Amino acid sequence: MSESVNLPALGESVTEGTVTRWLKQVGERVEVDEPLLEVSTDKVDTEIPSPVAGVIEEILVAEDETVEVGTALVRIGDGSGGSDAAPAAESEPAASEPEAVEPEAAAPAEPEAAPAAEAEPTPEASAPAASTPVEESSTPATEEPAAAPAEEDAPASAEAASAPAAETPSTEAPAPEEAPAAETENAPAEATEPAAPAAEEAPSETSAESDAHDSESEDSESDDSDSDDSDSDDSQAAYLTPLVRKLANERGVDLSTITGTGVGGRIRKQDVLEASEKASSTETPDAAPTAPAAREVSPLRGTTVPMSRLRKVIAERAVISMQSSAQLTSVVEVDVTAVANFRNSVKDKFLEKTGTKLSFLPFFALAAAEALTSNPIINATIEDNSIVYPPHENISIAVDTERGLLTPVIRDAAALDLAGLAAQIADLAQRTRDNKLTPDELSGGTFTLTNTGSRGALFDTPIVFLPQSAILGTGIVTKKPVVISDANGDSIGIRSMVYLALSYDHRIVDGADAARFLVDMKKRLEGGDFADKLGI
Structure with missing residues (x-):
């Protein structure tokens, strides 16, 4: 059935x-x-x-x-109607053992069970499923349960077993090629993307505290890894992203020795990094290199690859949004020295209590959520000729994956503290890269936050994706000399600074609205008073 x-x-x-x-x-x-x-x-x-x-x-x-x-x-x-091998297995015992036809006819499903049941004395009998090119090594065909034949049917079962064994060479032909199935690809997690797994810990920032400015919106060296110069599109073993190949080449890692931990056993960037670290830990450290390594040339150079479906969807939505709305961007510069000092004083305790690193992004998300409650037009949408003000602040967090840009949603962000925001950001970002999100977790956002500074950019002018009306880009947090005005006059000091860039739909959001929102965020962050919002 x-x-x-x-x-x-x-x-x-x-x-x-x-x-x-x-x-x-x-x-x-x-x-x-x-x-x-x-x-x-x-x-x-x-x-x-x-x-x-x-x-x-x-x-x-x-x-x-x-x-x-x-x-x-x-x-x-149950397999009674799904395999062409079963009828073939039935016909030969019937031809060679006519006297067994009547008992077998009483139970037509038995001949199919017989070849599988004989898997122990005749291992080749379980091979037909293994001949498919996309089979994952973690689910061998021999795991398929099969009913053991009754004692009185043993002679017929033995006859049936000999026939499938004779057929095995043709169905088993691809089996020797299945060994490379462990050489799978695709690094769905943060490590697989052009955004390195270490990006959240050392995102190439210039300030002393920038090691924690590891927003989940990372710039990718390769926007699309769904297509590759693989010989076989049907075999996951032949599919390796250019980034994985490049990293393995740089680190001297033999990909054939790695068992992938990604979806379907694919090799992720993290797998290559771990293999490299294990290899280096067993070797005697050599003297420091006298010259920097030569720049690696991307394997994508000079190639043509098709756009993935997700990349096409993103492209279409971006064009529609730009053509359907009036977009512009306002920028403010914010002194986040107080935030940096507070973060440095609590980050170790925060990690111990929550198991999550405290980066700057939860501070930005908290300040944005609070400012949205006071400036609801930034959180609003257009429906026909009406402006809809949602009763909640659902913040989409831009995450750069090897498949393209995705935006999982933190719901009711204004009701969360720093610990709650940090936990959700880390969880959503990781599951986005691992392709483990549900579709509902990617919908319902009313405002978007993207960290364009995770790769060193001062700021950019992000695109608003409809139906939302605004998106906030946070630049790199960096130390620089600035003028400080206080009761003693003006002086120059070293401060931690960041640019906040708000792109918005000018159809309903005016420049004054955008400025009020940004100034609210600026005051909140420069005040640095987050002790009651730490959440630990």
Whole structure:
């Protein structure tokens, strides 16, 4: 008996999805909650898990095909109707052992169970599922449970086992090539992206406290790693992002020796870094190099790769937003020395209590959320000819992944303290890079925060994505000499400074509105009074 698996609801306002990759093939066994396929929507790329256990009998939707929510994707059953190898296995015992036809006819499902049941004396009999090119090594076909034949049917079972064994060479042909399956790719986590995993700890900032300014919005060396110069598009083993290859080459790491920890066993950038660290820890340190290493040339240079579906969606939305709204940007410079001093005084205790590093981003998020409550026009949206003021401040945090820019949402941000904001930022950013977010976690934002300074930029003019009306970009926190005015007059001192850039939709937000919002944030941050908002 088989059961259809339909495309589930993929989040608010999502009505369809595109099948980008099947992770299982016909004849393979799948367990409950094991990923079946990858689906892309206009909001997120996600894996669809199997709601039932069984054998895949028929794939109903091809890769790159777009279907509506509720459409049947695949049929999963007990295997009685899903494999072409089973009928072949039935025919040979029937021809060679006519007297066994009658007992076998009474139970038509038995011949299929027989080859699987004989997996112990005849290992090749379990190979048909292993011949599929996309099979993951973590789910070998031999794990498929099979009913043992009854004692009285043992002679017929032995005859049946010999026939599949004879067929094995043809179905087993691809098996020797499956060893490289461990050489998988794609680093979904922070490490896989061009934004290095160490970016959150040492984001190349110039100030002493900048090591913590590790916002989850990181600039990528490669915006799209969904396509590669791989020989085989069907095998995950052949798919390695240019960044992973480049890093392995720089570190002298043999990729064939690494077992990937990413989705489907793909090799992530973090896997390469860990392998490199292990290798260096076992070696005797050599003398410091006398000259810097030569600049590495990107493997993407001189190549042409197709845009991923997510990259196309981002491009389309950016163009539509720019053409449909009147966007401009206002910038203020903020002295965050008080924040830096407070952060330095509590960061060790904060890490001990919460397990999360205290960067500057939670301070910016808290100040923005509070300013939004006083300046609701920055948090508003346009619907037809009306301005809608939401009763909450849902802040989207821009996260740069190897698949493209994604914006998971912190809901009711104004109700959170620094510990709550830091925890949610870290959790959402990591799960975004690991492709483990639900579609609903990427929708419902009313305002966006992006850290453009995580790679050293002073500021930029970020694009507002509709239906939101504003987005705040935070630049790098850096120390520099500034004029300080106090009761004793003017003096010059070394201060920690940052630029805040607010892009907004001029259809409903005026320059004065933007300035009021930015000045509210400036006063809050320069005051540095966050002790009651620490949350530990």
